[in-house]
């Protein structure tokens with residue numbers, strides 16, 4: 001007679017899902033990871049793909065390769081489109097369903113336009129490799145067109161790049177575009193000089209990096225302005241069109257707007273009919289379980305979990321990783337007949353980089369900024385990348401870029417020539 005091992009299904013192989021799979025690899029359970037993509041993506045470095053500093057494969061690793069040594073784990077490439085918590089089935093877009101005894105939902109979040117979804121066409125967000133290569137194409141094509149356009153307003157609009165959202169991603173994008181357009185590639189063009197491009201960073205709130213201490217927000221503003229980025233604070237965007245952005249009573253002509261302003265959780269709450277917050281995140285109990293459904297955990301960006309003082313924990317990779325591990329260990333405890341403990345987040349600090357040698361770090365009592373913080377940022381990101389090859393390639397690319405200012409991944413993929 002074959003033994004029935006508990007079936008654990010993990011939906012999503014991002015930071016949270018993979019941490020859960022890793023913690024379960026020696027447990028007496030069968031694990032099925034379902035993801036709509038075949039790769040795990042290191043999202044913190046997506047902006048470098050979007051600005052031609054790294055290639056897509058440098059920051060992504062096939063999920064199967066990551067878990068190949070986990071004998072109890074299988075991988076299914078499919079999109080989940082529903083969960084029946086009563087019959088314990090996850091339904092897949094391909095028509096199949098997968099049965100579970102325990103379910104970990106780790107489906108992350110995507111960008112949100114606060115109900116103005118039509119803006120997505122003109123202001124792409126950054127979440128996937130496809131998003132990053134589409135933005136890279138947009139930025140590089142604008143520069144190519146500007147090279148052949150005669151002087152005037154049309155050319156200036158092509159050389160104006162607008163980033164909406166002053167959080168870490170917005171700052172990283174704006175700084176990297178400024179370096180790309182003003183420093184790295186201007187020497188390859190005949191008609192684009194370092195000072196003819198404009199990069200504008202628009203933030204609705206009164207300061208950049210609102211989750212960082214005020215002094216670091218100010219340092220970040222000074223550093224990004226030092227790179228030539230124009231910062232507009234307290235300016236909510238009213239409209240985004242193909243030819244520009246409206247802010248207050250100003251219209252900024254541009255062909256390249258990038259959205260880094262808001263996120264919305266995956267539809268996991270909808271699948272379960274569970275309570276969610278304004279960003280669509282499932283409001284979980286302090287043990288990360290979905291209230292009323294004891295065998296289902298929700299973690300990472302798709303969950304709203306109270307942190308110290310009751311404020312929900314931020315949507316960052318360390319939260320997702322620690323929650324993934326906690327959910328996995330809770331399943332093991334429950335199988336052993338022990339009680340499931342509440343989740344406690346250990347905050348090791350917040351990082352954001354600004355251009356090629358500036359960063360800000362908030363360790364709580366200690367804060368850092370400048371080149372030392374940037375070096376620490378580089379080390380941390382190489383350390384957390386998955387796979388030796390990616391660590392090596394990213395480290396080497398950064399060193400090369402640092403010494404030469406060159407951006408090796410300046411490829412415009414797809415049809416680049418104007419249609420007849």
Ligand SMILES: Cc1cc2nc3c(=O)[nH]c(=O)nc-3n(C[C@H](O)[C@H](O)[C@H](O)COP(=O)(O)OP(=O)(O)OC[C@H]3O[C@@H](n4cnc5c(N)ncnc54)[C@H](O)[C@@H]3O)c2cc1C
Pocket residue numbers: 011012013014015016017034035036037039040041043044045046047078079080081106107108109126127168169266299300301302315316317318320351
């Ligand atoms: C551009 C950018 C920069 C960032 N920079 C930082 C940073 O510097 N530091 C930091 O700590 N955090 C950063 N973050 C946030 C961090 O990446 C997230 O908090 C983290 O990825 C959340 O992990 P997760 O496991 O919850 O979700 P994700 O890592 O997003 O993984 C979700 C997974 O679920 C899969 N999935 C989604 N829906 C389905 C479905 N229906 N069926 C099957 N599979 C599905 C997806 O394909 C994906 O693999 C950044 C995010 C972005 C977008």
